[in-house]
Amino acid sequence: MVDKLVNSEANTRRIAMVESCFGSSGQPLGVPGRVLVGEGVLTKMCRKKPKTRQFFLFNDILVYGNIIINKKKYNKQHIIPLEEVKLESLEDDNQYKNGWLIKTASKSFAVYAATAVEKGEWMAHINKCIDDLLRKSGKKAVAEHAAVWVPDGEAPVCMHCKKSQFTLLNRRHHCRKCGAVVCGPCSSKRFLLPNQSSKPLRVCIHCYETLTQAINKNHNSHDVAHRGVNADSSGEEDSDDEEEINKGQPESHDLPKFYGDNEKQ
Ligand SMILES: [Zn+2]
Numbered sequence: 001m002v003d004k005l006v007n008s009e010a011n012t013r014r015i016a017m018v019e020s021c022f023g024s025s026g027q028p029l030g031v032p033g034r035v036l037v038g039e040g041v042l043t044k045m046c047r048k049k050p051k052t053r054q055f056f057l058f059n060d061i062l063v064y065g066n067i068i069i070n071k072k073k074y075n076k077q078h079i080i081p082l083e084e085v086k087l088e089s090l091e092d093d094n095q096y097k098n099g100w101l102i103k104t105a106s107k108s109f110a111v112y113a114a115t116a117v118e119k120g121e122w123m124a125h126i127n128k129c130i131d132d133l134l135r136k137s138g139k140k141a142v143a144e145h146a147a148v149w150v151p152d153g154e155a156p157v158c159m160h161c162k163k164s165q166f167t168l169l170n171r172r173h174h175c176r177k178c179g180a181v182v183c184g185p186c187s188s189k190r191f192l193l194p195n196q197s198s199k200p201l202r203v204c205i206h207c208y209e210t211l212t213q214a215i216n217k218n219h220n221s222h223d224v225a226h227r228g229v230n231a232d233s234s235g236e237e238d239s240d241d242e243e244e245i246n247k248g249q250p251e252s253h254d255l256p257k258f259y260g261d262n263e264k265q
């Protein structure tokens, strides 16, 4: 289905349209062999609260951005290579429904569709793209994925010591290994997680111990253990929150569009 769209005029036009909506804030997206498979609005769980994002599924990448003007202007473009992606369905709860995890080695997060049908469509199309890619390249799916961050609001107190209450001054921190919300003293260590950064990242004490033990066991050498270092007051940016202007949020619900299913070219 999707293969029929390669080199089709409609596909070229649609990709050019996505590119122009991101304007200079985005990367060039038209590369040979790339197909725009589908697009639509999903709710992405961010650190503070869920936020509306426009998603574009291509046959090799997943792109999303903030909506400045619906269907006209997007910014804060993120590009995720599908080869690294693994999806995991989430159970509905009282607050959040029709969700799944998008997990990659460097970043993992939850998204929510408006209905169960849309969730099914999105997941099926994304998984199909991933399968096709891996089959073509002969590569294996990435086994290790970054932790999904627990949203701030779900942790009134530190998830590690269960004592420290968060306030304006006593800030929340996220362990980059397990995603837990922890206080400063419970996350005073840094550890090198090469998939996420070339610099050592904040981890909770529990993960620090586990990671250090694993390294000592594996290598039984002294120098590698130094990959864990003590925290300093480095101006580490602890937030993945993106400031936004909410001008063009869609007011009525737009259905996601998937191309190629019934389309004659
Ligand atoms: Zn604590």
Ligand SMILES: [Zn+2]
Pocket: 175, 176, 177, 178, 179, 180, 203, 204, 205, 206, 207, 208
């Ligand atoms: Zn941890």
